[in-house]
Amino acid sequence: MGTHRRPKPPSRARIATLGVAAGAVSLLPTQSQAAPKPTADEVRKQVEKLYEEAEAPTEEYNGIREQQQKLQREVDGAQDRLARKQHEINELREKIGPLAASQYRSGAIDPSVQLFLSSDPDDYLDKAEALGRTGDRQTAALRALEGKQRELAQERADAAKRLKALNEARNEAAKKKDEVQGKLTKARKLLNSLTAEQRARMEAAQGREDAASGSSDAPASYNGPASGRAKTAIDFAYAQLGKPYEWGSTGPDSYDCSGLVGAAWRSAGVSLPRTVKQMYDAGRKVAQSDLQPGDIIYWYNDSQHNGIYIGDGKAIHAPRTGKNIEITQVSYMPFYAASRP
Structure with missing residues (x-):
């Protein structure tokens, strides 16, 4: 005798899903069920709320802009210092004479210069002096050049750091600006949705409110x-x-x-x-x-x-x-x- 398998009852989740699906049709809004347009008073309250919400990001924007202006001054100063350092280095190179001339003018690098351009110029100078490869004046010029080059590298690093901070401040200010303008745009759209009669009623209500608060811009x-x-x-x-x-x-x-x-x-x-x-x-x-x-x-x-x-x-x-x-x-x-x- 064959067994008769009873159909598996639907799960609770399935029943719930079917129930929601069945009810969804009746819940779909019809033309007559469309949400009513907000009243002038409701619009006024929404607009006031948006304006109030815009104040905090406005103040944050002001702070970021102030920081941005300070960073811009620092970047400008760093760039001026870089230009001066580079000018000083160019003058020192001219004074070094034949040693630098082979590198900077003809392109043929003297072994001494090659040593100088190694990872440890101080070590080179110590060895060069011991071997008598450089005169006193040449050594002093090379040491001065090496010092200026280090200063230039530090200035470049500082300028790059300040420039990065400036760009970050610019991006943050742009975000805050978008946040404020977004709220103000939404408020304008709400106001533009009012009829002339609604706008007049809203302005009258605002006038009564100002009078009650003792406000005056006269x-x-x-x-x-x-x-x-x-x-x-x-x-x-x-x-x-x-x-x-x-x-x-x-x-x-x-x-x-x-x-x-x-x-x-x-x-x-x-x-x-x-x-x-x-x-x-x-x-x-x-x-x-x-x-x-x-x-x-x-x-x-x-x-x-x-x-x-x-x-x-x-x-x-x-x-x-x-x-x-x-x-x-x-x-x-x-x-x-x-x-x-």
Whole structure:
């Protein structure tokens, strides 16, 4: 009697797969199920978030650019030193006379020169002197040439190292630039997706929000209690009211947050580092209860956003892309710390 083999039951994984496949058809979106377009308020919140996310890489970009400029100056200096060393070597070769002439002019290498060009020129010179192969003046010239050649090799190595660091900084700056521009491009696309009516509603909502926060970018004159350098810095910042925020900019037509703070204090003869983080690290910290006009306010954290305290619970700052330099309440954003230049 033959055995009747029962069909193998499907595995649980197979059942789950079939179930998903069966349900997938009913889950496919139809025209009527398409996700609704975001409202003006939703777009505004997304755009604000993108602008806020762009601030940190902007400050990183500023720091890298500052490092890049320093490295560029070092590379330029190294190249100048290389040129001078090469000129000195060329002059020494001319002074060596017949010994060098056979190598550098006729191409016929004298045995003495061949020894000199070995891996240990000092050893050659010691032996040559012992054998009387060189005169005192010739020996001195050869020793000087050997020393300059070593210096030249060291300068070349240093220049190559600096050039490599410069290229790495350039690449890193380009990445940060792409990161910022990517977020700003996404924000622009969101704004462009709005109808004229939605845009008007969004701008009205932004206006109401600015009014609630006490923000204003209208031209004004400072009449607070600051004096000396702090007053000079604040007066400069006031003169920038209404100018646009532009990431990576230090003026005079536009600024980012740390660009404005640095330019204001520079007008008072105080040189500050370039980025929010560097300013925070370098400044003398003061408690919020001890704030004085001219102090630097840091919002969110120690590396994202800053401005200048002007008294009466207010600060002047360059807010973000799409907005102008303005006066706002310190409490409008999460206060993190303050420092005094």
